[in-house]
Amino acid sequence: MATVELRFSALPEHVRTARLVAAAVARRAGVDEAVLDEVRLAVGEACSRAVGLHQSGGIGAPVKVLLIEEEKQFSIEVGDEARHATPGGGAAGADGGAADAEVEEDEMGLAVISGLVDDVEVTAGEHGGQIRMTWPTTPPATALT
Numbered sequence: 001m002a003t004v005e006l007r008f009s010a011l012p013e014h015v016r017t018a019r020l021v022a023a024a025v026a027r028r029a030g031v032d033e034a035v036l037d038e039v040r041l042a043v044g045e046a047c048s049r050a051v052g053l054h055q056s057g058g059i060g061a062p063v064k065v066l067l068i069e070e071e072k073q074f075s076i077e078v079g080d081e082a083r084h085a086t087p088g089g090g091a092a093g094a095d096g097g098a099a100d101a102e103v104e105e106d107e108m109g110l111a112v113i114s115g116l117v118d119d120v121e122v123t124a125g126e127h128g129g130q131i132r133m134t135w136p137t138t139p140p141a142t143a144l145t
Contacts, residue, residue: 010054030137053082
């Protein structure tokens with residue numbers, strides 16, 4: 001299992017770099033070329049979401065992206081350190097109207113990611129969240145000699 005870790009300041013201009021790195025590592029891992037655009041879009045959406053959560057929460061910590069190459073799959077984990085919605089509605093520690101808008105925007109971003117990636121796992125809590133996206137890989141062709 002090979003892992004590439006990328007950390008970047010929570011600024012929108014760094015999302016493009018994360019997308020490019022993710023696509024390059026996905027290609028090397030054996031993700032089908034036809035799926036690479038979906039990888040780029042999904043990573044861009046997940047990173048933009050994390051950047052937005054950090055900025056709205058005043059969090060100075062970097063956004064963390066793990067690119068994990070496993071035997072028959074390639075996974076990307078995008079993590080944030082923002083407080084997420086608590087059970088029963090509303091964002092933790094936020095006021096009503098602003099919390100509703102943030103939750104709605106967050107749900108829209110997750111819906112876009114779910115539309116792009118078949119295997120998505122979202123975890124979130126008081127100390128941060130993570131989106132794990134997984135794609136199948138094809139083994140590299142071996143040269144016959």
